[in-house]
Amino acid sequence: MDTFDIGGELTVRRLGFGAMRITGEDIIGEHDDVEQCREVLREAADRVDLIDTADSYGPGVSERLIGETLAPYDDVVVATKGGLLRSPDGEWIPRGDPEYLRNALLCSLDRLRVDTIDLYQHHRPDPDVDYEETITTLAELKDDGFIDHVGVSNVSVEQLETARDHVEVATVQNHYNVETRDTDRVDGDGRRVLEACEANDIGFIPYFPLAAGDLDSVEGIDEIADAHDATKQQIALAWLLERSPVMLPIPGTSSVEHLKENVAAADIDLTDEEVARLT
Template sequence: MIGKTLVVGGELTVRRLGYGTAQLTGPGYWGPRGDTRDAVAVLRRAVERGVTLIDTADNYGPSLAEELVAEALHPYPQGLLIATKGGVVRTGDSAWHVDGRPDRLRAMCEASLRRLRLDTIDLYQLHRLDPAVPMADQLGALDELRAEGKIRHLGLDTVTAEQLMSAVELTEIAAVQNRYNLLDRASEPLLRLCEARGIAFLPWFPLGNGTLTTDPVCTSIAAAHGATPAQIALSWLLHHSPVLCPTPGTGTLAHLEENLDAAAVHLTEDETARLDALG
């Protein structure tokens, strides 16, 4: 029996299928995607379906995704965890710039607070470690914001197990995000470290950016369940580790429903073994 919930930071209980907002923006996470009313409808439906973790970032749009979250969901229902990220600046469609200077991290966090209409961000994630700034300075800046009550818990995005070990020596880390899915398990050592330390792991590209939907093993198992390959891939994540909390994103109601229905797919031991063998 797979666990349906996960505790983040030792205190915030969330359901183990969240919703990621990147697909509410245009190609390359730049500019708007379609009608704002459609994005608002998707966000509201996610919460109606029981989603308790919304994952966004200041550079999706940029700024647009956070604004949509607030437009759709503020005032936020009790128990809804809003997670966002800072530390990467967008200056164009394909222009991403890591910036972990303490003053910039503070400015980015405070801008996210305003857009999200929050006094405290439940989970604020450093979107990338800046190699030009000591880790202690970057995490120290976020620790100051936490001491001021502007952040409740800290997270890291795209790190190695070694970097996480260094980070937890400096401060408490509640969550990580790395690319991880059925066919891409390069972050397995990081996942095992998260399990040992009780750190939530929010895998990005949990569906391999669409590649898993055509995998023949997923397709075969999906047919046996009357499910889709994407649902099988998400179900595998839920079975694979109790700290995994996928946050698949979509801009359509139909795809949202499909993703969330994956929680009802229960794989057999044989099916799980077949999927495990793909890695």
């Protein structure tokens, strides 16, 4: 599998694992089979280098389970996110104020059982907080040694540039997959987030890389899957890996069998014609 250097120094294979699905229904509470989730995490640690989570998954459940199951982390980069609350009724509530972020980071350190977080990503800009204030807080936490690398999520090109004015940005995590190309929408300055990441060697982590399984509207994907004796989901992941050298897909699951299937997608070689058809 191809590799990418996050922040120029954390070398990871380009297909990782997203740990949102090891929580309960609606991403709240514990999963019905916690031991199965532990097995998935152990299998993921054997097969990939990057595990991505967030303090809002559970909330706290995903981070805690990762810490209990995998710490200390020998050859795995653990990325988490802060700045988004998960309410009991299923709302995602942005929180970007410095006091909240500092407290959230301390909680993540405790649950993940580390002194420093490999990659800490701000989950979503808070419309009620100046974005520069949010990013400056993360820069200070990095300077204090609590964070090795800073990432941002759900950003426009303008917001990415604002963040880069205050701290070295290692990754961007935005909604992107073969069915939904939100990141391809041109911003007001005429540039694209993915292109900005490519130009600056910033890792791009597409969330919902499998479109939650809703791939029926993708023209040609069934025929291409048949040609490779693969599933549509595997082709969707293979396309992402072909789409850009900075792309770092993190498909998530609570099934070991599904995890193995996802990782196997990295071995699929799409032809130029197949990539063009899907693109």
